[in-house]
Amino acid sequence: MARQREVGTLWIGGSLSWLEQLCLKSFVDQGQKITLFSYEDIPNVPDGVIRRDGREIYDTDDFIKYEKKDSFALFADLFRIHMLRACPGMIWVDTDVYCHRPMTYDDDHVMGFELPDSRRVNNAVLGLPADSAILSDMIAFMEDRHAIPPFLKKSLREEYRNAAAEGHPVHVSQQPWGVWGPMMITHFVAEHRLLDRVQPLPAFYPIPFPDRLTFLKRSALVERLLTSDTTALHLWASNKRELGLRHAGLPPKGSYLADLLARHDIRPEAAPITGRGKRVFDAGLVNAVNLAEVPVMADIGGNAQSVALAAWGRWSSQIDLVDIDHKGNWPGQASDWVAPYREFLLSNGVPDDAIRVVSVAKDLRQASLVANLSGFGDVNRLAPLEALFGPLIGPGARLLTDIRKGSGAYPLFRSKGERQLLSTRSDNGLEIARVIVAVHGQPGQGREQGKDKTAAPAAEPAPASGDNSQTWGAIAATLATGGGWTRESADHSFLYIPRGDTLVVTFDNLDIAMTKREDRRPWGFSFIEKQGWSMLGVMANGWTWYRDAWVSDQFDDLAASGFFKGFRRVVFYGASMGGYAACAFSGACPGASVLAISPQSTLDRSLVPFETRYRTAWGRDFSGPYGDAAQVSGAAERVTILFDPYEPLDAGHVARFTGANVLKLRAPLLGHRLGSSLQQMGILAPITLGALNGTLTEAEFYRILRARKGFTRYQKELFQRALDKGHVTLARRMGRFVLTRGDNRHIRKKLAAL
Structure with missing residues (x-):
């Protein structure tokens, strides 16, 4: 009789998408017992899956991530090894592993090769004896989170040894992807001479990672690659990115994945793929909508198909397609986008009577959720959107919208409700923000179904999402305990946290810190804290370029009081607007160092007539002792500037920095937001660390920048x-x-x- 095996897995991160639901349910439907461990409630787990608290295996609140990819896969790597120790005979499977047929292996060693002609062992499917020496060795290895893995490349091991010798050992969260995963498994399997116990490629990975998109193609292409050895089939969660970017978070029609969903009766529209790592797809925007119900969702202009489908799947919303042209006129006949939009919704399960095309003003009705993506305030002029407030966007509603700086959207939304920044992107050098606006008032107030009602405004606006009750002032006061301090005006604030004899002065945007970062901390807070450095965080409440007499007065006071003289080393850091400020206010501390990424030198039009961006700040006063950053920064010991020489406006500003203390580091073809590009490549941290501690040389920068060749x-x-x-x-x-x-x-x- 075949051995009955139980499988176990872990989920961190809220609701499941249809991909995880499919994989979990496949084991249930095949009669293989499966346990899902978690550290929080998960609302949409398929029936038949056993639920257990992850603390039974590993009791912690420290869910470490691969920081470069913002992924809990690192914690999963740790958890799976401890699960195998705590649950004899259980086989680990990732939540993207599908049960093609039950696993009935007699051997406690269950693992597979992941690439053709390779000895690399993956850990998406893993079983090992609970009392085995290999498990003991791996647990001991993972106890040291600053260990230098012997299986890394020689050059990287040398780099880590040098960092450790300087007192800055590299934490596992900053090490390469898979360091506690396939890389570690492969190393210890070879060391314990267990390669002969590894299953061949067809067992779990008949479609290896480089060919993962095959699962998005027709079933016949996949099935011909499966063999009698295939049991637990790795579907590769990396496919989520392709699904989210190009398929609205849903399986392509006629694909292998679509056939599997039909086989196991999983509704993908009820649990769309909403994101991958740091990337949020359009369907994931509904997660920012903190409403218990959305009776009506409206799309203005037809660019939010994924949002509409997700709203129907989550709230059974009625979908109103507002067919209005780019000038705000009602077309005489249906626009080209209407028919394919309806077909998309119908083909994904939305009933016909839940879809309504609005092509005349009298048919508008108030919606609880309104999407205006790539529409008014971004691509087109804003006035038509303003005209739709009232008849369409009622009290208490949520508006998802893209807005371009200089469109007038910010003043409009400031008067209408509370906005939360969700993401930003660059379009031809102009920054576009995606925001959600929580409109003042309570649902049901004002105009409804074409009738006017009178109601008093709500006492307080509804928060956009999460707990926004804690103001920045309260957060700063908490952080400043232990000898620190805060200073605050209407548009700016200072936060000082004492730690060591190096002071890093950062310049950041309060809106980004409060709405885009989960920890609501200034830029680099954790990074600076890990180095044991003191921090002075200067926050701007908007795009002010810090051109406020109050800010200058604070720096004058700090200089006069001898504040900066209490530190062995002072470094000013910032990017773009913050880069300007880092260079400009370094004048308060002659002899300091500066790191500026894509900085402006000034926005004084008489000095930089070539600058066509940032119209909102053109009227500000850029005179005074901290006005022209290119001149003021001449008193610094060293000014290190990172910039893209092929961005003409950035290059024009950098050309104005002519001092002998300036080190210009070119990052060609990475754009104005090159900091984001460096972060995506995983090299921003070592570059920043080297610049802040004074060890970054020109040669070292260009050596690290070679990583761009694979970007x-x-x-x-x-x-x-x-x-x-x-x-x-x-x-x-x-x-x-x-x-x-x-x-x-x-x-x-x-x-x-x-």
Whole structure:
């Protein structure tokens, strides 16, 4: 009789998407006992899945992440090893592992090779004897979170040893992806001579990671790769990114994944894929809507299909498609987007009577959730959106919208409700913000169904999401305990936290800190804390460029009181607007160091007539002792500037920094928001650390920057630049070079068209 095996897994991160539901239910439907461990309630677990508290296995509140990818996979790597020790005979499976047929392995060693012609062992499916020496060795290895893994490349081990010798050992959360996963498993399996116990590739990974998109294709392509050895099939959660970006978070029609959902009776529209790592897809925007019910959801202009479907799946909302053109006029006939939008909703289970096309003003009704994505205030002028407040966007509603600086949207929303920043992007050098606005008042007040009602305004606006009751002043006061202090005005605040004899002065935007960061901390708070450095965080409540006499007075006072003289080293840091401020206010501490990423030198139009951005700040006064950053920063010991020389406006500002103390570090083709690009490449931390502690050299910077060669955006920009210059042959050579080492969708499509 075949051995009956139980499988176990872990979930951290709120509700399940249809992919996790599918995988969990596949084990139930195949009759294989499956336990889901968690540290919090999960509202949508399929019936038949056993629930257990994760603290039975590993009692902690420290859910460590791979910081570069913002992923709990690192904690899962730790948890699975402890689960195997605590639950003899249980097999670990990731939540993206599908039960093709039950696992009835007699051997307690259950693991598989993950790549063709490779000895690399993956841990998405893993079983090991509870009392085995290999488990003991791995647990002992993971107890030291600053260990230098012997299986890393020699150059990286040397880098980590040097960092440790300088008193800055590299934490596992900053180490490469898989360091406690496949890399560690492969190392210890080889060390314990267990390679002969590893299952062949078809057992769990017949479709390896490089071919993962095959699961999004028709079933026949997948099924011909499965064999009699295949049991637990890894579907690769990395497919979520492709699904979220190009398929509205849903399985493509006719795909293998769509067939599996039908087989196990899973409704994908009820649990769409909402994000992957730090990336939030459109369907995930409903998670920012803290309303118990949304009877009506309205889409203005037809650019929020995923949001509409997610709203129907979550609240059974009626969907109003507001068919209004870019000038705010009602078209005489249905716009081109209406029919395919309706078909999308119908084909994904939304009933016909839940969809309503609004093509005349008298048919407008108040909606609890309104989406205006890539519409008024972003691509088109704002006035038509303002006209829709009242008849469509009623009291207590939530408005999801994209807005461009200078559109007038910020003053409008400030008067209408409380806004929360969800994300930002750059479009031709202009920053576009995606925000959710919690409109003042309570649902049901004001105009409804075309009738006017009179009601008193709500005493307090509803918060956009989460607990926003704690103000920045309260948070700062808590952080400043133990000898620190805070200072605050209407538009700016200072927070000082004493730790060591190095002081880092940072410049940040309060709106970003309070609405975009879960910890509501100034930029670099945890990073600076880990180094044991003191911090002075200067926060701006809006895009002020810190051009307020109150800010200058504070720096004058700190300089006069000898505050800066109490530190061995002072470093000013900032990016863009903050980069300007770091350079400008370094004048309060002659001899300080400065790190500025894509800074402006001033917005004084007489000095920088080439600057066409940041219109909201053009009227501010950039005179005075802290006005022209290029001049003031001449008193600094060293000014390190990171910039993209191919961004002409940024390059124009940097050209004004002519002092002998200036070190200009070029980061070609990474754009104005190059800090984000460096972070995505995983190299922002070592560059920043080196600059802040004074060890970053020009040679070291360009050595680290070599990582851009594998960065998708850099590859795309370089490839496009070659084409724009007419170097087609060079572009082809580069494209082939990139595609033989991985995928780049932009280059792949461009090459096919050449």
